[in-house]
Amino acid sequence: MSSDHRAYVYSTVLMGSPIVLKLFEHDENLASRVFRLIKRYEDMLTVNRPHSEVMDINDAAGRHPVPVSQPVFELIKRARAVSLPDGSCFNFAIGPLVKRWKIGFNGRSVPPANELRDLLALTNPHDVVLNERARSVFLPRTGMEIDLGAIAKGYIADVIRDFLHGHAIHDALINLGGNVQTLGAPRNGGQGAWAIGLKTPFSHMDALIGIISVTDKSVVTSGVYERYFKRNGRYYHHILDPATGYPLDNELLSVTIVSDDAIDGDIHTTLMYGMGVEKGLAYLSGMPHIEAIFVTRDRRVIFSSPRQFTFTLLDQSYRIA
Numbered sequence: 189m190s191s192d193h194r195a196y197v198y199s200t201v202l203m204g205s206p207i208v209l210k211l212f213e214h215d216e217n218l219a220s221r222v223f224r225l226i227k228r229y230e231d232m233l234t235v236n237r238p239h240s241e242v243m244d245i246n247d248a249a250g251r252h253p254v255p256v257s258q259p260v261f262e263l264i265k266r267a268r269a270v271s272l273p274d275g276s277c278f279n280f281a282i283g284p285l286v287k288r289w290k291i292g293f294n295g296r297s298v299p300p301a302n303e304l305r306d307l308l309a310l311t312n313p314h315d316v317v318l319n320e321r322a323r324s325v326f327l328p329r330t331g332m333e334i335d336l337g338a339i340a341k342g343y344i345a346d347v348i349r350d351f352l353h354g355h356a357i358h359d360a361l362i363n364l365g366g367n368v369q370t371l372g373a374p375r376n377g378g379q380g381a382w383a384i385g386l387k388t389p390f391s392h393m394d395a396l397i398g399i400i401s402v403t404d405k406s407v408v409t410s411g412v413y414e415r416y417f418k419r420n421g422r423y424y425h426h427i428l429d430p431a432t433g434y435p436l437d438n439e440l441l442s443v444t445i446v447s448d449d450a451i452d453g454d455i456h457t458t459l460m461y462g463m464g465v466e467k468g469l470a471y472l473s474g475m476p477h478i479e480a481i482f483v484t485r486d487r488r489v490i491f492s493s494p495r496q497f498t499f500t501l502l503d504q505s506y507r508i509a
């Protein structure tokens with residue numbers, strides 16, 4: 189029988205995040221294959237467990253290069269390429285600082301300035317040595333660590349999209365902890381578009397600033413409210429400034445990127461975070477296929493150029509600027 193256009197929602201927790209898959213056919217077998225695939229990539233890329241391909245690289249820091257699988261090598265190459273430009277706020281070698289701050293984990297504290305200074309010296313992305321022929325990665329100094337936390341979920345969301353396409357699924361949604369990849373459009377109304385909520389920062393319930401409507405796009409959000417702690421009246425969140433070692437401190441509460449590939453969204457949310465609104469808008473003006481929604485501390489919602497999505501404001505205490 190043909191589909192009745194109901195949505196079937198499958199969920200789990202992986203990579204420390206809620207994972208949601210929406211399909212329009214009831215197919216538990218497919219859903220569990222999707223979740224297994226996510227887990228397989230998590231097992232390769234995580235730095236939050238003793239073993240993974242990335243942890244093997246980190247464990248061999250200062251000692252020897254480590255050969256890795258093709259996908260891990262390609263992802264590290266991509267992460268390195270976005271880390272290298274002067275002043276890039278994306279740094280895939282930021283691991284020692286992330287580990288020290290422990291933001292989002294137990295035991296977090298504000299590290300002393302001299303400790304941060306010492307750790308900063310271990311985070312130069314130019315120091316990471318990639319060998320194409322051996323497909324190996326070498327961290328030349330003891331204590332260096334790769335962290336793909338700012339790119340891995342976006343990358344995996346695209347892997348899942350491609351997997352679903354390969355199984356003739358053309359209308360579906362996968363949400364990996366705020367990295368949403370949509371395929372086609374929902375079949376059950378929704379005015380032909382997927383409705384993705386833009387969260388109200390620091391709201392205790394699941395309050396929304398508004399709704400982003402898209403078809404066939406990824407919508408990736410990174411917000412300072414996702415992982416943070418408060419000490420002596422100050423907030424410390426999980427996106428670190430590679431130049432100072434402290435959490436990035438600017439006018440932004442969240443950045444959302446609408447693009448074809450979620451990996452671009454994941455990369456650019458971090459990049460935009462570092463640039464702030466003004467520089468970010470100038471940077472994106474030459475990239476029409478990557479669009480941003482900035483939410484600022486003074487409650488403005490700012491778009492780079494809303495061509496690939498529509499936005500409906502729900503919370504009138506925010507204004508579209």
Ligand code: AMP
Nearest residue numbers: 277278279280286337338410426427428
């Ligand atoms: P996202 O959730 O995509 O904003 O990525 C945040 C995660 O990326 C953090 O939890 C860290 O693991 C890592 N990270 C923090 N600061 C940076 C940075 N400046 N560049 C690259 N990765 C970072």
Ligand code: MG
Nearest residue numbers: 338454455458
């Ligand atoms: Mg990111």
